[in-house]
Amino acid sequence: MKKDFAINGLEAMRDFAAGIATHLAGHGAVLALEGDLGSGKTTFTQALALALGVRRPVTSPTFTLVCEYPLPGGGRLVHMDLYRLGGESDLDSLGFHEYLQSGDIVCIEWPDRAGDEIPPDAIRMHFAHGASEDSRTVTVDGPLP
Numbered sequence: 335m336k337k338d339f340a341i342n343g344l345e346a347m348r349d350f351a352a353g354i355a356t357h358l359a360g361h362g363a364v365l366a367l368e369g370d371l372g373s374g375k376t377t378f379t380q381a382l383a384l385a386l387g388v389r390r391p392v393t394s395p396t397f398t399l400v401c402e403y404p405l406p407g408g409g410r411l412v413h414m415d416l417y418r419l420g421g422e423s424d425l426d427s428l429g430f431h432e433y434l435q436s437g438d439i440v441c442i443e444w445p446d447r448a449g450d451e452i453p454p455d456a457i458r459m460h461f462a463h464g465a466s467e468d469s470r471t472v473t474v475d476g477p478l479p
């Protein structure tokens with residue numbers, strides 16, 4: 335099931351992420367966040383983290399590739415950015431498969447870098463720039479828990 339969300343501005347992105355958070359809280363999920371540089375993948379993850387109760391600042395794991403944030407209700411939010419992944423063999427040193435099986439909420443930017451290692455039941459979210467500077471379209475493909 336595919337659904338488009340038109341998002342105008344940062345506040346609307348925060349509201350959108352908060353809505354997704356209500357579906358995810360207490361569940362594990364893999365979110366494959368697709369879209370160009372600047373389309374809002376990290377901004378969405380920051381808003382999702384806030385809505386899930388993360389109080390630490392969430393920064394882009396550009397060089398570390400992965401960051402973990404414990405959630406107040408148990409479990410973790412895991413944030414990956416695979417842009418700089420050397421190759422699929424690097425997934426092992428990242429602990430990629432362990433993260434996927436952890437039952438945590440796992441957000442993955444640049445999921446295409448992991449080739450076909452992204453599980454088929456992941457929720458795919460495609461981010462795209464909209465008509466104005468602050469507008470975005472997010473296409474959600476997959477069942478929210």
Ligand SMILES: Nc1ncnc2c1ncn2[C@@H]1O[C@H](COP(=O)(O)OP(=O)(O)O)[C@@H](O)[C@H]1O
Pocket residue numbers: 341342343344347369370371372373374375376377378443461467468469470
């Ligand atoms: N509606 C919006 N949603 C998300 N980001 C927005 C929006 N409007 C403006 N922006 C800005 O666009 C940029 C998105 O960057 P970022 O989230 O790092 O993108 P990505 O992780 O996809 O490369 C940020 O500077 C953010 O402030």
Ligand SMILES: [Mg+2]
Pocket residue numbers: 375376377394415443
């Ligand atoms: Mg990013």
